[in-house]
Amino acid sequence: MATFEATAISTSDTGLTVKARNFEFLVDEPPSLGGGDLGPNPVEYMLGALLGCLNVMVHLAAKEQGVTLTSFSATARGDLDPSKFLGKNLDVRAGYQNVEVNIEVEGDVDADKLAEIARIAESRCPVSDNIANTTPVTIKIVKKA
Incomplete structure (x- = not known):
């Protein structure tokens, strides 16, 4: 751990x-x-964190598959309704309603290997896991002494 x-x-x-x-x-x-x-802002950093994690995981998965990548570029986009955090509509979700990531790579790799690399990267990326699954979060606010 x-x-x-x-x-x-x-x-x-x-x-x-x-x-x-x-x-x-x-x-x-x-x-x-x-x-x-x-x-x-915080949700932009979250998208950046996801891209950073996927960069590591895609390169790692490619090496495990015997593939050398010569370039990696990515874009992450997410949609959220700000009305919840602004206190205007408490019935909607505060976080992203969806996140889409598009990755472009260069290297000697075919479509089947790319699909396997994508599967491995998404399944093993800690940030993707935290976005896709519920992670317990405990928040405590105390008065400073």
């Missing part, structure tokens, strides 16, 4: 500085959602 951790400090009502290992990144909302547009 591996444990990962991120810490964060709020910089505004919508802005946040996140630290993970020795890296730091900004999270913010676009002006249309009341933010300062100082960085991607």
Whole structure:
């Protein structure tokens, strides 16, 4: 079992500085959602995390299948209804209603191998697993002493 951790400090009502290992990144909302547009928003980072994970998994699966890829590019797109997190419609889902990923690769690989690589990558990608399946999340808010 591996444990990962991120810490964060709020910089505004919508802005946040996140630290993970020795890296730091900004999270913010676009002006249309009341933010300062100082960085991607949380759901955009989630799409980026999915693409990062699939990059690793596609390359790993390709190697396992004896395939060398010479390029990888991908786009992830998700649809969500912001009315829930804005408190306007509590009956809809807060998260993505669907996520679509399109990956283009180059290399000496046929359609059957690509299908197997896709199957392996999707089934073993931790981020894809977290999106597709329910993961218990416990949130505690305490008053700072």
